[in-house]
Amino acid sequence: MFKIYETELAGRKLSLETGKMAKLANGSVLVRYGDTCVMVNVTASKEPKEGIDFFPLSVDYEEKLYAVGKIPGSFIKREGKPSDKAILTSRAIDRPLRPLFPKDFRNDVVVVATVLSVDQDNSPEVAAMIGASAALSISDIPWGGPTAAVNVGLVKGEIIINPTESQRNSSDLTLTVAGTSDKIAMIEAGANEVADDVMLEAIKKAHEEIKKICKFISKIKEEIGKPKFEYKSFAVNEEIYNFISENYKDDMKIAVKEVDKQVRDENITKLTDKINSEYEERLGTEKFEEDKCQIGEAIYKLEKKIVRDMIFYEHTRVDGRALDEIRPLSCEVGILPRVHGSALFTRGLTQVMSIVTLGMASEEQELDGIDTETSKRYMHQYNFPAYSVGEARTSRGPGRREIGHGALAEKALVPVLPSKEEFPYSIRVVSEILSSNGSTSQGSICASTLSLMDAGVPIKRPVAGISTGLITDPENPDNYVMMTDIQGIEDFFGDMDFKVGGTEKGITAIQVDIKVDGLSYEIIKEAFERTRNARNYILNDIMLPQISEPRSEISEYAPKIITTKIKVDKIKDVIGTGGKVINKIIEETGVKIDIEEDGQVFIYGKTSENAYDALDMIEEIVREIEVGGIYYGPVTRTTSFGAFVDLGNGREGLVHISQIADEHIRRVEDYVKIGEKITVKVIGIDAQGKINLTMKDLNTNKCENKEDFEKEVNNNAKFIKENVTEENKENFENSEEE
Numbered sequence: 062m063f064k065i066y067e068t069e070l071a072g073r074k075l076s077l078e079t080g081k082m083a084k085l086a087n088g089s090v091l092v093r094y095g096d097t098c099v100m101v102n103v104t105a106s107k108e109p110k111e112g113i114d115f116f117p118l119s120v121d122y123e124e125k126l127y128a129v130g131k132i133p134g135s136f137i138k139r140e141g142k143p144s145d146k147a148i149l150t151s152r153a154i155d156r157p158l159r160p161l162f163p164k165d166f167r168n169d170v171v172v173v174a175t176v177l178s179v180d181q182d183n184s185p186e187v188a189a190m191i192g193a194s195a196a197l198s199i200s201d202i203p204w205g206g207p208t209a210a211v212n213v214g215l216v217k218g219e220i221i222i223n224p225t226e227s228q229r230n231s232s233d234l235t236l237t238v239a240g241t242s243d244k245i246a247m248i249e250a251g252a253n254e255v256a257d258d259v260m261l262e263a264i265k266k267a268h269e270e271i272k273k274i275c276k277f278i279s280k281i282k283e284e285i286g287k288p289k290f291e292y293k294s295f296a297v298n299e300e301i302y303n304f305i306s307e308n309y310k311d312d313m314k315i316a317v318k319e320v321d322k323q324v325r326d327e328n329i330t331k332l333t334d335k336i337n338s339e340y341e342e343r344l345g346t347e348k349f350e351e352d353k354c355q356i357g358e359a360i361y362k363l364e365k366k367i368v369r370d371m372i373f374y375e376h377t378r379v380d381g382r383a384l385d386e387i388r389p390l391s392c393e394v395g396i397l398p399r400v401h402g403s404a405l406f407t408r409g410l411t412q413v414m415s416i417v418t419l420g421m422a423s424e425e426q427e428l429d430g431i432d433t434e435t436s437k438r439y440m441h442q443y444n445f446p447a448y449s450v451g452e453a454r455t456s457r458g459p460g461r462r463e464i465g466h467g468a469l470a471e472k473a474l475v476p477v478l479p480s481k482e483e484f485p486y487s488i489r490v491v492s493e494i495l496s497s498n499g500s501t502s503q504g505s506i507c508a509s510t511l512s513l514m515d516a517g518v519p520i521k522r523p524v525a526g527i528s529t530g531l532i533t534d535p536e537n538p539d540n541y542v543m544m545t546d547i548q549g550i551e552d553f554f555g556d557m558d559f560k561v562g563g564t565e566k567g568i569t570a571i572q573v574d575i576k577v578d579g580l581s582y583e584i585i586k587e588a589f590e591r592t593r594n595a596r597n598y599i600l601n602d603i604m605l606p607q608i609s610e611p612r613s614e615i616s617e618y619a620p621k622i623i624t625t626k627i628k629v630d631k632i633k634d635v636i637g638t639g640g641k642v643i644n645k646i647i648e649e650t651g652v653k654i655d656i657e658e659d660g661q662v663f664i665y666g667k668t669s670e671n672a673y674d675a676l677d678m679i680e681e682i683v684r685e686i687e688v689g690g691i692y693y694g695p696v697t698r699t700t701s702f703g704a705f706v707d708l709g710n711g712r713e714g715l716v717h718i719s720q721i722a723d724e725h726i727r728r729v730e731d732y733v734k735i736g737e738k739i740t741v742k743v744i745g746i747d748a749q750g751k752i753n754l755t756m757k758d759l760n761t762n763k764c765e766n767k768e769d770f771e772k773e774v775n776n777n778a779k780f781i782k783e784n785v786t787e788e789n790k791e792n793f794e795n796s797e798e799e
Contacts, residue, residue, distance in 0.1 A: 114361070156239070390599065444494060478520060479518065527545065559588040703729060722756065
C-alpha cells in the first residue's frame with residue numbers, strides 16, 4: 062500500500078514514501094527533502110553465507126548524474142565505478158547501521174541508496190542515511206534501529222543544522238552525526254581548527270534533531286513495519302567455548318601479554334595448534350573435524366574476552382602501557398633525495414612514509430560528481446600494501462578502506478594549507494603504509510604534515526592525529542575504560558576507534574567507528590580531551606623538534622612558479638591564433654603556462670630564470686603603448702611622409718618626416734632605412750588608435766659607436782628602467798653587435 066509520511070527537518074519538509082516502488086525488495090523508501098530525492102532499497106539473502114566469521118553487510122551509494130542534469134564525461138557516457146565521494150558516503154551510511162544487526166547474523170544484507178534528484182541546499186547524503194534507517198526499520202530484516210543523521214555547519218560562530226549550499230561555502234565546520242534516540246553512533250567531521258567544546262555542542266545539537274527523526278521513523282515502523290524473519294544463529298557454541306575457556310584461559314593470558322606484535326601472534330598460533338591437537342586427542346578425530354570451525358571461533362572469543370578483561374578490570378594493556386600512554390614515537394624528514402618533500406613517521410610498529418609532489422595549477426584533480434565541487438588542488442592518497450601486515454598478497458588497487466583513510470587525512474590537512482593565491486601549486490601527498498599495527502590514518506596525518514613542511518609548503522600550523530579506544534562493561538555500558546593510542550588488537554577487540562586530527566588551536570578532522578549501540582556525551586568529551594593532550598605532545602615533543610617550520614625554499618626539483626595578472630581582453634593576445642604565441646613562449650623558454658579565465662597567469666619553470674624570461678615576454682605582449690613611452694624597433698616601411706616602426710606585439714607607429722630630425726629633410730630614406738632599428742618616443746595616440754612617434758631629442762639614435770651609446774644610455778635612467786622592454790633590449794643588443 063502506497064504511503065507518504067511527512068515531517069520537518071531544519072525548517073524544511075522531509076517526506077518518506079513507501080509501497081509504490083521496488084516492491085520486491087525487503088524494504089524500500091523514497092526520501093524527498095526539498096527537491097532532493099533518494100531511493101533506498103534493502104534486501105537480505107534467504108540463507109546465511111557459510112564459512113565466514115563476520116556479518117556480510119554491503120552498502121552502495123549510487124550517484125546518478127542525471128540527478129543534476131549532467132551527462133557522464135566518460136567515453137561510454139554512463140556511470141562507471143563510484144567516485145571517492147560516493148564511497149565515503151557509503152561508509153558513512155554503513156557505520157551507524159552495522160552495530161545494530163544481531164552479532165550472530167550471517168545472512169547477506171545489501172543497502173542500495175540511489176540518488177535520483179539533487180537540490181544542492183538539501184543534502185542527498187543525509188537523505189540516504191535517513192532512508193537506509195527507514196527502509197531497514199519497515200523491512201523484515203532483523204535490525205535494532207532506527208537511526209538518523211544530520212549535517213552540521215558553523216557559520217560566523219552559529220551552529221547550523223543541515224546548512225544550505227551558501228552556508229556550507231562559508232562554514233568553518235562540515236560535520237555529519239548519526240545516532241539513535243539514546244546515543245551517538247557515528248561522527249565524521251572536517252573543521253577549521255574548531256575548539257573541543259564547540260564541537261561537542263554541535264554534536265549535541267545534532268542529536269536533538271536525530272531524536273526527532275528516530276521518533277518519526279519509529280511511528281512509521283509501528284504502522285507498516287513487517288515482522289522480522291527468523292535466522293540461523295552463528296553464535297559460538299557455549300559447550301565448546303566453556304571447554305576451551307576452562308582449560309586454556311591462563312595459557313591465553315600469557316600468550317597475549319607481549320609487547321611485540323609478531324611474538325604475540327606467534328604465541329596465539331602455537332596455542333591454537335595446542336588446543337586443536339589436544340581437542341582431537343581427547344574427543345577423537347571425527348568430533349574434532351565436526352567442531353573445527355566452532356573451535357576457531359571459540360579461541361577468538363576467548364582471546365577477545367581476555368584482552369577486554371585485562372583492560373577493563375586490571376587497567377593493563379597487552380603491551381604493558383598505561384591507559385593514557387602513547388607508543389614510542391620517532392620521525393624524520395627529507396629522507397628521499399629527488400622528491401619535492403618526504404617524511405617518515407613511526408609509532409610503535411605503525412610506520413608511514415608520506416611524499417609530496419608540487420605541480421601546476423592545471424594538474425588539480427577534476428571531479429565529475431553530483432555536487433558543485435568540480436576540482437580540488439590538494440590530493441591525499443593512502444596506500445596499504447599487504448607487506449605492511451606481513452601478508453603475501455599482490456596489490457589490487459585502493460579499496461574503500463584506503464580511500465576512506467586518505468580522505469580523513471586530507472580533511473585534517475586542508476584547513477592549514479595556504480590559499481591558491483599564496484601558494485599557486487597543485488599538491489599531491491601519498492602516504493605509503495610501511496608497517497601497520499593500528500592508527501595508520503593518524504600516522505598519515507603526522508607524516509604528511511612533516512612532508513609538506515619539508516617541501517616548503519607554507520602551512521599555517523602543523524597537524525597531528527591520534528585515536529582513542531574503548532572497553533565497555535557488557536552488564537552496564539555506562540561503565541567504561543578508555544585508552545589513548547590504540548594498537549591493532551585493541552581496535553579489533555574494543556568498542557570504539559575515535560580518531561581526531563588537529564592543531565594546537567583546534568580540531569580539523571574526526572572519524573569515529575564503533576561496535577556498540579552508541580556513545581554518551583561523557584565518552585565523547587573525554588575522547589576530545591585525551592586526543593587534544595596527545596596531539597599536543599606529538600606536535601611539541603616529537604614533530605617540531607625535527608622541523609620547526611616549513612622550509613623557506615621549495616625543492617630544487619620542484620617547478621619554480623611566478624604569477625601575474627593580465628586584462629581579460631589580453632588573454633587572446635598571449636595565446637595567439639591557434640596557440641601560436643603562447644607555444645612560441647613555451648618553446649623558447651622551456652616553461653609551462655596556465656592562464657585562467659580571470660586573467661591570472663601561472664608560469665612554471667625548471668629554474669626561476671626561465672620563468673622570468675617567459676614573464677618578460679608576456680608582459681611585453683600585454684604592455685599598453687603609452688604617450689611618453691620610449692621604444693626600440695625596426696623600420697617596417699617608408700613613405701614620402703614618414704617611416705613606420707614596429708613597436709612589438711603587432712603594433713606600428715608612424716614617425717612623421719617632420720619628427721625624424723631637428724633640421725628640414727627632403728627624403729625619409731636619407732635618415733632611416735627599412736629593417737634598421739631605431740629608438741622612438743610616443744607623442745600621441747588618436748581616437749582611432751593610430752600612434753604618432755618622434756625621433757627628436759633621443760640622442761641614442763645619433764651615437765656612432767657602442768661607447769658613445771652606453772654613455773648616452775647611462776644618462777637616461779628612465780630609458781633603461783621604465784621604457785625599454787626586455788624584447789627591445791634584446792633587439793638593441795643585436796643591433797649593437799651588427
